[in-house]
Amino acid sequence: MLQVFDFPFQAMGSPCSVQFYADSAARAEDVFRSVQTRIEALEQRYSRYRDDSLLSEINRRAGTGVKTALDAETFALLQYADRCYLESQQLFDVTSGVLRRLWGPRQTQLPPKQEVAALLPLIGWHKVQWSDDAIYLPQTGMELDFGGIVKEYAADVAVGICHQHGIRHGIIELGGDISVIGPLPDGQGWPVAIRDPRQPDKVVAQFRLAAGAVASSGDYERFLLIDGVRYSHLLNPKTGWPVAGLRAVSIVAQHCVVAGSVATIAMLKAKNGLAWLHGSGLPFLCCQSNGRLIDRLQH
């Protein structure tokens, strides 16, 4: 007899949960352990907050002349990052994280323009030297950051692990990004709610998701409030300034990693983001800077 099991946990700096139907508690526990172990391993390798991560090692060696060896998974993630860079006209740039030195979450005033300009030469994915077995950041101070990719990828990987264990009905949430393992046992989709970017306790859209994933990007939690103006945590790699145009975007796609990067690209495209979303063909929900909501989830 199938029972539902819910495992809340903390990973990648966010609240996460795995909820699914299994025939016994012991089996459910096994599946959850495999998922949690895999997600922790991804965090351990790709977190920029951990000194012992592969990512920190790559960043520490920037400009030192020492390459870092790559495994197949990291290479695949870099290829994906490369695709995001190409499809976004160089706006989705995994080297733009250096800007966070000036646009940190505890910033109370705008950084001086010259300092922002001084960081721009450290940004540019095209400058990175990488091949299928090694990567090297050619300038001291350059940084790689898989924000907008790894957490979403982890949600997809978790779904794959559940499928391997024969789990057919369930849903995974990693810090707001959702990936469906399979519909409810009666075939219905899981209820999914999208919050108001400015009032987290208010729901702006609700729908059912039987397969695929939803990912969001926007000024939900991370933003800077300087002199009463909200600045997005998403930074334009060409200007070094926060993007303005859309408050939040949620995308439905088959894979969470695609939903996440499409949402991020739309945000980075600022005032051109909405038109790009309309053309993308994917179902989306978008909140414009004036608070207007565009709901294309059912189309």
Next chain:
Amino acid sequence: MKTKKMTNAVKRLQCAALLLPGLSQTAVAGRVEETYNADFQYGHYSESNQRMEVDIFQGALSAPIGSAMTASVNLVRDMVSGASPVYNFKDANGQVRQFISGASPTSSCGKSICEQRDAISSGLTYFFDGASVNVGGGFSREHDYTSRYFNTNLSFDFNKKLTTVNFGASAAFDEIAPSPSTWNSRDSAFKAHKTSQQYLLGVTQIIDKESLLQSNITFGYHSGFLSDPYKWVAFYDGNAFSDFQQDKRPRERFEWAWLNQYVRHFGQFNDAALHLDYRFSTNDWGINAHTFEASWHQPIIDDWQIIPRFRYYSQDKADFYQTVFSGRSEAYSSFSSDYRLAGFGAISAGLKLSKEIKSIGYAESLKFQTGVEYYDHSSNYQLGGNGSNNFSNFSYYLVTASFNLKF
């Protein structure tokens, strides 16, 4: 949620995402296809020398019931007209020749055979985690033949779904009531029965992400009236005609068949796939048969696909088959001169072309397919054959057109 046509940017992102390790290729939810599926097919079969012509109409519908079940129903109508071989005889020179039933002015279509066959079958499949059960049945009727059949199939997945084991069983109960005709001497109240049972054990093994191997063994047992009520056998003393009897076959037949199929995908050739099949069958009537088939499934562009196919078949003759018999019929317990029980070989080749249109209106996809097949039956093609039955050689072609709608 419905997905519209996606831009190339999104498609390229999706392709790039599929290269990431650990991603499920498809968001599977059990194995139930959560779509309705409707098929319609028309086929025209035409034998050489204006013999048999068949028009085939087929419709099928399958629908999900809840998340773990699918139901299907299938309808077929065949319209048969033409003529067929009735018996063999020796001409004035002692050469064996074939007698073909001629035109019949009393029949509805002016040919000696004008028949219609209607069949309906349906099935229900229930999907468990790693297993599925199917039960089904059907009914088919033509003016002189009625068949009722039942089948069941169990399928289990093992080894992380890389191995699937199938068990199948089916039974058919047929009633034969040959209609009065020039070639049926039995009285009009004559009725005969035939029962068939068949069992299948099969294994499908996914070898790697590019290839799979399937092997099935089937055992069949048929009993009852297995003769052809419209075929005759001629007996000769030397070259002198001595007896003429209706086809008479044993009342039982055991058969074994072994089918092996290998499928290999070629990503470098635009996702083409090669299918290779070999089937061996043998029965206690003495017929051993080999079938070899190869097809190449080649996607071109814009969801067009072309499938060339080649098939070779060879069988030995049945123990009680002779072109014509010598002596008198009392000397034989069974006798038949039906060309289908002779030793022969056949070569057929075909080509199919299909086009799929994705997401049009409310439909998920619409697929058109058209095909042509040519079949050549010759006693020369038999493995180790001597061409002694060349008088019964013939060929046919088959053209088909179908469309499939998923919604």
